[in-house]
Amino acid sequence: MQDLSLDELAALDEDGFRRHVRGWIEANYPLEVRHPTRRLHWHENRPWYLALSRKGWLTPGWPREYGGMGLDAARQLVMIEEMERFGAARVNDMGLVMLGPMLIRHASEEQKRRFLPRILSGEDIWCQGYSEPNAGSDLAALRLDAADEGDHWVLNGQKTWITLANDANWIFVLARTNKGGRKQEGISFLLLPMDSPGVTVRPIVNLDLHDEFCEVFFDNVRVPKDMVVGEVDKGWNYAKALLGFERIAIGSPKLSSSGLARLRALAAAMGKDKEPAFLDSYARFSMELADLKALYESYVERLKRGEPIGPDVSILKIVQTELFQRITDAMLEIAGGNAGLLEPMEEGLHPAGSFLLARPSTIFGGSSEILRNILARSVLDLPA
Known part of the structure; x- marks a missing residue:
């Protein structure tokens, strides 16, 4: 062509x-x-x-x-x-949809010149070092310690639920560089290669027997001072910016759109695509998806215009992930006995796989419960 x-x-x-x-x-x-x-x-x-x-x-x-x-x-x-x-x-899109936009907005020119072309060429594949065993939804409670040793920060601690860390050659992490003040203060945003001495990756096998997530351990890992993005101790601001980009990415209608197409194909394969109950639910899902697409476009346009992405972006992630879960719930109902198959019924039709994929979507990137609290306090100005 x-x-x-x-x-x-x-x-x-x-x-x-x-x-x-x-x-x-x-x-x-x-x-x-x-x-x-x-x-x-x-x-x-x-x-x-x-x-x-x-x-x-x-x-x-x-x-x-x-x-x-x-x-x-x-x-x-x-x-x-x-x-x-x-x-x-x-x-592997952590560098494409999360780190890249954040670097474009907040990194030094030297950091942009160094990292952005290597993301595009596939030379650098990134993973996200945010969550810790006791700092998931309450991310500001993170404890990965970064000790100041002259021209380096020295990291000690652990990150968990790190998506495809076993594939990445670089990681961006939030680390505590100052223990004084509020817990949101004293956090810095650092970049480091995964082959740094002292970095250990341990895969976690999840419910569908796949090692998509990992634990990452840091034992006296030395990070040069020029690998801090933005200001030292101000990383919480950059972390929130990146979470906004992440919630736009997770809020993309692609999962719900794909799920709805597979739901229809599954109904046809099971001979249920003409039944009134299916047609009713399919119409409702289609209207919800149309609303989601319009909402998604509004945030993408704000991002393109360089406007800040505020806490209201949480609604996008909530709507998308919960719609995707309802669509996959409907898949299991239609699939009947085929819902328990570990392998696809045929190409593109794997009800159990779609269901398992949808389960954690309301947790990662900020759980729906936490995001509703953010909307209540920061957007609707409701009392804590």
């Missing part, structure tokens, strides 16, 4: 843009990893990551001056929909 420049791509109308995106995905996606039933590791999704990198399509929302596509929200949504329609795997 014809290879279009970003300007030529942007000049297409929405239907033309969708056709071009769909055609390129169909022609270039590695079919052996279509419709994955779990989160793929780097060695499995690397060919797709690098194909997107060569095409310049890894970061639809990044500004062009940093190697992104600079697309508006509607076009980004088209790309999400077409990838989900084809069953494309999610790549």
Whole structure:
């Protein structure tokens, strides 16, 4: 198919843009990893990551001056929909959807020049070092200690539930650089390579028998002072900014959109797609998904305009994850006895896998309970 420049791509109308995106995905996606039933590791999704990198399509929302596509929200949504329609795997995207936007906003020029191109090339694959055994929903209670030793910080402590840390060669962490004051104070945002002496990664096998999450231990790990993003002791501000980007990413309608398409395919496979009860629930899910897409577009446009992402972004993550869970609940009802299968019924139809994927979605990135409290206090101004 014809290879279009970003300007030529942007000049297409929405239907033309969708056709071009769909055609390129169909022609270039590695079919052996279509419709994955779990989160793929780097060695499995690397060919797709690098194909997107060569095409310049890894970061639809990044500004062009940093190697992104600079697309508006509607076009980004088209790309999400077409990838989900084809069953494309999610790549190792911590650097793309979380760290990258944060670096663009808050990092030094030297840090941007060093790290952003390596994210786009796939040379650096990142993981997020936030949660700890006693600091999950209450992230500000973190205890990873960073001791000041001249030109280095020395880290001691632990992080847990670190997604695909066993694939990453870099990690961004929140560490306590000052023990005085409020717990939100004295936290710094640091970057370090995973092969640093003293870093140990221990995979955690989850409910679907996959090692997607890990524990990461730090034993006298030395981090140069120039690997702090922004100001020392002010990392909580950058952490909140990154959580905003994360909640936009998790609030993307791609999971619910894909889930709804698979729900319909499953109903057809089970001979239930004409039943009034199914048609009623499918219509309700479709309307909720349309609302979610409109909400998502509004936040993406705010991000593109450089406007701050406030605590109200929590509603996006709540709506998306809870809708996705309801869709997968409906899958189990329709699947009947097939709901207990550990393997897909057929390509793209794995009710149990979809159900298990949806279960933790209301926990990671901030649990729904915590996010509702944030909305109550920070948006609705309700008493604690």
